[in-house]
Amino acid sequence: MKKLLWSLLPLMTFAAWGFGQDRLTPPGKIKKPQMSDTIKANMYADNWFILYINGELVAVDSIKFIPHNVVSVDILPSYPMTIAVMAKDNADPMTGMEYANTNIGDAGFILKFGDGTVTNAKWKAKRFSWGPIDRDTTNPRVEKLPIPENWFAVDFDDSQWGFAKEYTEEQVGPKQPYFEHDFKGAKFIWTDDIELDNTVIFRHVVKSPPDGKTRPDFSNLNNVVPASPPKKPRR
Ligand SMILES: [Ca+2]
Ligand SMILES: [Ca+2]
Numbered sequence: 001m002k003k004l005l006w007s008l009l010p011l012m013t014f015a016a017w018g019f020g021q022d023r024l025t026p027p028g029k030i031k032k033p034q035m036s037d038t039i040k041a042n043m044y045a046d047n048w049f050i051l052y053i054n055g056e057l058v059a060v061d062s063i064k065f066i067p068h069n070v071v072s073v074d075i076l077p078s079y080p081m082t083i084a085v086m087a088k089d090n091a092d093p094m095t096g097m098e099y100a101n102t103n104i105g106d107a108g109f110i111l112k113f114g115d116g117t118v119t120n121a122k123w124k125a126k127r128f129s130w131g132p133i134d135r136d137t138t139n140p141r142v143e144k145l146p147i148p149e150n151w152f153a154v155d156f157d158d159s160q161w162g163f164a165k166e167y168t169e170e171q172v173g174p175k176q177p178y179f180e181h182d183f184k185g186a187k188f189i190w191t192d193d194i195e196l197d198n199t200v201i202f203r204h205v206v207k208s209p210p211d212g213k214t215r216p217d218f219s220n221l222n223n224v225v226p227a228s229p230p231k232k233p234r235r
Contacts, residue, residue, distance in 0.1 A: 029224060029225060029226060029227040030216060030217075030218065030220075030221070030224055030226060030227065031216070031226060031227050032226040032227075033076055033216070033218045033221070035074070037076060037215065037216065037218070038074040038075060038076050038077075038114075039074070039075055039077055039113050039114030039115050040072060040073075040074060040075075040113070040114040040182075041058070041059065041072065041073050041074070041075045041111070041112075041113050041114070042070060042071075042072045042111065042112050042113075042181045042182060042183060043059065043061070043070065043071045043072075043085075043109075043110070043111045044068070044069075044070050044071075044109070044110050044111075044174060044177070044178045044181070044183070045061055045071075045087050045088075045107075045108070045109045045110075046068060046089065046106065046107050046108040046109070046172060046174070047061075047064065047065050047066070047068070047088065047089055047090040047107070048061045048063075048064050048065070048087065048088045048090070049061045049071075049085050049086065049087040049088070049109060050085070050086050051083070051084070051085050051111075052083070052084040052085075052152035053075065053081060053082070053083055053084075054078065054081060054082050054154055054219075055082070055152060055153050055154050057152075058073065058075060059071050059073050064090070065090045066090075067175065067177075068174065068175035068177065068178070069177055070177040070178060070180070070181045072181060075113070076218055077113070077115055077209070077215060078217055078218060078219040079206060079207065079208050079209060079215075079217075080205055080206065080207050080208075081117070081205070081206040082154045082203070082204075082205050083111075083117070083202075083203065083204045083205075083206065084151060084152035084153075084156070084201065084202070084203050085109065085111070085201065085202045085203075086147075086151070086152075086199070086200070086201050087107070087109045087190075087199075087200050087201075087202065088107075088198060088199050088200075089105055089106065089107035089197070089198045089199075090105060091105060091129075091131075091142075091198040093129070093142065094140075094142065095131065095132060095140035095141075095142065096129075096130065096131025096132045096133075096140055096141075096142040096196065096198055097131075097132060097137065097140055101137075101140065104132065104135065104137065104195050104196070105195070106171075106172070106194050106195045107172075107190050107194050107195075107197070107198070107200075108167055108171075108172035108174070108188045108189075108190055108194060109188065109189055109190060109200075109202065110172075110174075110178075110183055110186050110187065110188045110189070111186060112182060112183045112184070112185065112186040115206075115209045115210055115211050115213065115215075116185070116209070116210030116211040117204075117206050117210055118183075118185050118186035118187065118210075119164070119186050119187055119188070119189045119202070119204075120164075120166060120186070120187045120189065121163055121164055121165065121166045121187070121189070122163065122164075122204065123163065123164040123189055123202045123203065123204040124158045124161040124162070124163060124164070124202065124203040124204065125161065125162060125163060125164035125165070125189065125190070125191050125200060125201070125202050125203075126158075126161045126162065126191065126200065126201055127145075127191040127192075127193075127197040127198075127199065127200050128144060128145045128146075128147050128199045128200065128201060129142060129143070129144040129145075129197075129198050129199035130142065130143055130144075130193065130196045130197045130198055130199075131143060131196060131198065132196070133196075135195075135196070142198070144199070147199075147201070151201055151203075156203070158203045161203070162191075162192075164189035164190065164191065164202055165189065165190060165191065165192055165194075166187040166188065166189055167187070167188040167189065167190060167194055168188070169188065171188070171194065172188045172194075174188075189202065
């Protein structure tokens, strides 16, 4: 019996490390993040977006105009999580119109993260380019505001900004790829005028995981030596 236990020891030690890695992680060290620590980030924009999380560039919509695509990437969350999105409706910068200045065109943006983070009217929103002013398509003009250099920074002051407006799926009319991804619980958002507002920025802070799950904080990963698994004992 004793002999049998001894022969099983390496296996048991390895199993204990595998199942209880958190418990065995020495104090002051953190384990290396695994793919199981990541969450999926799904985004759909009519027509384009760029996404920053905690001041870092995370995703760029790879298709500027059409076809309408979903961008789905893995992210390693850390909280509080500051999300900043610049979204653009396809529009000629001089006229605010598209398809050779024949169409005003409408917009829309939606996002869902695997931790339950979703777009809704709690997000801050501001327009930076809009037109054609007064919907005048015969003499179309646009108005714009300079885009702040640090609009994606964690400490950017958006306290004077208004909030996003929610739009229904019917109003935005998303194309097929949207229905093939998980956006349950998320709302389409834009600023007040989904047709004329052509460049907008959204910002939102997620204080803690909306799904209530406890997740390791990997934000300081570059400044620690990650814990390595214990060596297998020799026979
Ligand atoms: Ca438009
Ligand atoms: Ca559009």
